[in-house]
Amino acid sequence: MSVTIKAEHQIELMREAGRILAIVHEELAKIIEPGISTYDIDKKGEEIIRSYGCVPSFLNYQGYPASICVSVNEEVVHGIPSRKRILQDGDIVSLDAGVIYKGHHSDAARTHAVGNITREARMLMAVTEQSFFEGIKYAKAGNYLNDISTAIGNYANRLGCGVVRDLAGHGIGTSLHEDPDVFNFPQRHKGLKLRAGMTLAIEPMLTTGTHRVAWLDDDWTVVTRDGSLAAHYENTVLITETGCEILSLRGV
Ligand code: MF3
Ligand code: CO
Numbered sequence: 028m029s030v031t032i033k034a035e036h037q038i039e040l041m042r043e044a045g046r047i048l049a050i051v052h053e054e055l056a057k058i059i060e061p062g063i064s065t066y067d068i069d070k071k072g073e074e075i076i077r078s079y080g081c082v083p084s085f086l087n088y089q090g091y092p093a094s095i096c097v098s099v100n101e102e103v104v105h106g107i108p109s110r111k112r113i114l115q116d117g118d119i120v121s122l123d124a125g126v127i128y129k130g131h132h133s134d135a136a137r138t139h140a141v142g143n144i145t146r147e148a149r150m151l152m153a154v155t156e157q158s159f160f161e162g163i164k165y166a167k168a169g170n171y172l173n174d175i176s177t178a179i180g181n182y183a184n185r186l187g188c189g190v191v192r193d194l195a196g197h198g199i200g201t202s203l204h205e206d207p208d209v210f211n212f213p214q215r216h217k218g219l220k221l222r223a224g225m226t227l228a229i230e231p232m233l234t235t236g237t238h239r240v241a242w243l244d245d246d247w248t249v250v251t252r253d254g255s256l257a258a259h260y261e262n263t264v265l266i267t268e269t270g271c272e273i274l275s276l277r278g279v
Contacts, residue, residue, distance in 0.1 A: 030206045030219060055095070061118075064113050068095060068108060083095075138152050167269065189239075
């Protein structure tokens with residue numbers, strides 16, 4: 028598949044999908060506390076998504092069994108919600124959610140502290156979020172995709188974090204995953220030239236250890252190989268002539 032340029036009416040629908048997804052994350056942030064199960068987070072997330080007339084895009088996607096990916100501590104992404112997994116004081120938890128509004132997708136992730144967390148965990152969460160913002164400084168028509176990847180990866184490494192290489196961000200639109208791949212570390216080639224109307228899910232996944240990851244036996248959960256902590260931060264972004272618009276974030 029090739030990279031798509033969205034028409035104005037599609038951009039309007041993606042704005043609405045993103046606005047709703049931002050609210051989903053704001054609402055879920057409020058229920059994160061020690062004692063809640065990852066299953067409860069998923070159920071609440073699905074309920075909020077449907078209450079806005081959206082469909083959870085991850086549910087049944089390639090067999091994924093839930094609406095929200097809930098990944099705790101050394102879990103990087105795609106953790107499967109479970110009644111048995113209870114959040115504990117000191118955990119960090121990454122929530123990844125996707126919504127479909129009138130056939131148009133938005134995809135975003137946040138990492139939250141559960142109660143009191145270590146300085147190291149706090150640093151990781153801050154660097155992961157900031158690496159996204161370092162990347163989107165280059166999200167502008169006329170720049171190249173690798174400008175974004177390089178800014179994310181170099182910032183994360185400079186701050187001492189590992190950058191997961193086996194997973195990447197992606198184009199997004201009428202499908203959850205479109206071309207191109209959006210890597211979080213410098214590439215050999217400058218890559219695609221960015222044009223206004225491209226929509227990208229940019230999603231750095233950082234660790235307090237090395238970049239190496241493994242898959243659990245459930246075939247979904249991605250974990251750090253060294254057991255170090257991982258964080259994930261993602262937004263759906265629209266490339267414009269003058270920069271970019273973060274579709275899945277409000278109040279910035
Ligand atoms: N943000 C994730 C991604 O871009 C969401 C996919 S999770 C899945 O790949 F469960 F839907 F696969
Ligand atoms: Co994504």
